[in-house]
Structures are given as structure tokens and as C-alpha cells.
């Protein structure tokens with residue numbers, strides 16, 4: 557009961573008040589009798605939101621109030637995916653929570669709806685795209701957009717990959733090489749798999765955490781490393797990072813060569829994250845500066861050899877790590893972001909002498925190919941040297957886009 561109650565309260569804060577799932581969970585989960593199950597329940601419900609909405613539409617007539625919807629989603633998720641809690645206990649607990657939250661008159665409704673759900677086999681939609689939307693728990697508008705872009709089979713393939721749970725770390729190259737880090741882990745009998753980016757996939761534990769706190773390693777995704785590597789920074793160059801917070805790529809670039817980096821962001825509190833990150837990793841030649849990438853800055857004109865535009869995006873490629881992304885995503889938001897992304901890229905081009913890397917952690921062409929395609933069409937002095945859309949593969953690769961642009 558307590559774990560279900562805690563999961564319910566976290567979900568209530570996320571669905572009703574728009575709280576961030578990871579922050580809300582971290583705030584409360586220490587008080588749980590079984591932290592793993594509370595975490596699984598919360599992320600599970602968020603990940604399966606589209607599927608649970610479908611089930612809800614099949615087992616209820618009129619849509620209940622928000623609180624009851626959350627109760628039912630939690631109940632249906634637990635009954636479908638969690639075997640360790642007896643079925644009667646799931647229903648009883650949710651009925652008790654219903655009463656506790658002032659919905660005494662709806663106890664019977666919650667009880668009968670969950671029992672009905674448990675007893676029935678809900679048929680999936682007949683339409684292929686709708687069926688995939690429910691099976692993979694991805695909004696229908698997005699499944700349709702993916703099918704248009706990638707075709708049905710490819711879409712089904714990447715939407716069906718398992719969530720990858722290992723962390724990706726890399727050595728702080730100012731302190732140790734990859735082989736030194738591997739020896740250190742070998743001595744501790746810690747297993748790892750090397751990634752193509754020169755980092756390691758690993759199960760996080762207290763020892764790994766301590767290496768990170770000492771600045772000997774850092775957690776950075778494989779694709780994030782690849783985007784910084786695509787900059788091919790050289791000793792003595794001046795580098796601009798237009799959207800730098802929390803600083804992962806700036807700091808990595810500062811380890812790859814002896815460069816002077818200007819790391820910008822629009823959010824003051826996020827600039828502090830970059831400073832903290834630099835301190836943890838032991839200093840770097842990085843100037844942290846407020847700058848709105850969408851507003852032209854005269855002072856930056858022609859000042860940088862290379863610029864990284866790791867632009868704000870819809871994050872659809874990292875949904876495995878951020879379970880609540882689909883709750884607020886929409887095609888209109890992607891289009892809004894595309895306008896901002898284009899402005900940032902145009903400004904970057906006026907600041908840069910040689911190369912721009914444009915990257916996102918998203919999977920729709922509206923924020924990726926279309927942006928760089930339109931840019932080179934309208935700016936003939938630039939050409940696309942390389943561009944690639946990466947899709948989640950269930951083996952540690954996120955959905956990610958990297959384009960390398962150079963002066964023609």
C-alpha cells in the first residue's frame with residue numbers, strides 16, 4: 557500500500573502540477589519501503605501513458621476526474637506489468653487511496669473498473685499505426701510522422717527496442733586515458749563494454765559514483781561524445797558552444813585539444829551548472845557567458861574557428877531516459893522549436909570561420925535535416941559535409957542527429 561501510495565503521490569505531482577519526474581521522485585523516494593518498485597511504478601506509468609489511455613477509454617464511459625484517471629492508470633499498469641504485488645492488494649490499495657484523496661463516492665467505481673480491467677482481454681486497434689501507437693505507447697501523431705519519414709517497418713523496429721539501462725561513462729582525459737580507466741575497473745572486478753565513442757557502458761554503483769565525484773570520470777552519453785568529436789577541435793583554436801549547459805560537450809572538447817572555449821546559455825541557473833561541472837573536472841580554458849543564441853551578437857562576429865549548436869529540441873530520441881517527454885510533446889512544439897533552432901544556426905554561421913556542428917537529441921526531420929537543408933539552401937557559402945540521423949538501438953545509442961557544416 558505504501559509504495560503504491562508514494563507512486564500515486566509522485567504521479568499526481570507530475571500529471572497535475574507539471575513536476576519533473578526525476579526531481580519529484582528523488583525528493584520522495586528515500587521514504588519508500590521498496591525504492592526500486594516505486595521508481596518502476598512511476599516511470600512505468602509515464603512510459604506506458606499512451607497505452608494506459610487506450611485501456612482507460614475501453615473500460616470507462618465518461619472520462620473521470622484527473623485524480624481518478626491517475627489512480628486507474630497506476631492500477632492498470634500494476635496489474636499488467638508487476639507480478640510481485642497480489643492482484644487483490646493492488647485493487648484494495650487503490651480503492652483506499654481513492655478514499656484518502658477525498659473521492660469516497662468513487663470507491664465503488666475504482667473497484668469495479670480495475671476488476672473489470674483485470675478480468676477482460678482488451679483488443680488492440682485494427683489500424684496498423686494505431687496498433688503500433690498503443691503497443692509501443694507512443695502518441696499517434698508521432699507514429700504517423702515517423703511512418704512518413706522512416707516507413708512503417710523501420711518505425712516499428714526502433715519504437716520496439718528495449719529500454720537500455722546501463723550508464724555510459726568516459727575518463728576525464730586530463731586525468732587518465734581510457735586504458736587506465738579500464739585497468740582501474742578491472743582491479744575492482746567491475747564489468748564494462750567499450751562503446752564506439754571511446755567510453756564505457758557500465759552498471760552504476762558506489763565506486764563509479766565516487767570516481768565521478770573525484771572528477772576522474774564523467775557520465776556522458778555515447779552520442780553526446782560523438783557530437784563533440786564531430787567538431788574535430790585543434791590546438792590553439794577558439795570554439796563557441798552556443799547552447800552549452802550543463803557543459804558536457806564543452807568540457808569534453810576542452811579535453812580533446814588545447815582550445816579556448818566560450819560556453820553560452822540563456823538560463824542563468826544553467827550557467828552555474830557549467831561552472832560547477834568545470835570545477836569538478838579540474839578546470840578548463842572555458843569562459844562561461846550568458847548569450848541568447850537566437851539574438852544576433854555583434855561581438856561574436858568572425859571570432860570563432862568552430863561552433864557547436866547543440867540546440868534545444870523536443871528530446872524525442874532520449875525518451876528511454878526521460879519517461880515524461882511524450883506527456884507534453886506535440887508537432888506544434890516541434891515546429892516552434894524548429895524556428896528557434898534555425899535562428900541559432902543562422903547566428904552561429906556569422907560568428908564562425910570554419911566549421912559548425914549542429915546536433916539534437918531528437919528524431920523528427922523537422923528539427924534535423926530540414927533545418928540544415930534550409931540553411932545551406934539559403935546560405936550558399938556553407939555546405940553540409942556530413943549528416944546522420946541515429947535512432948535508438950536498445951544497445952546504448954540514443955536517437956540523435958549530427959550535421960557537420962563547413963564554409964564552402
Ligand SMILES: C[S@@+](CC[C@H](N)C(=O)[O-])C[C@H]1O[C@@H](n2cnc3c(N)ncnc32)[C@H](O)[C@@H]1O
Pocket residue numbers: 780798799800801802803804805806820821822823826847848849850866867868869
Ligand atoms: C541540449 S541542451 C545543451 C546540452 C549541452 N550542450 C551539453 O552537452 O551539456 C540545450 C541548451 O540550450 C539552452 N537554450 C535554450 N534556448 C537557448 C537560446 N535561445 N540561446 C542559448 N541557449 C539556449 C538550454 O538552456 C539548454 O541548456
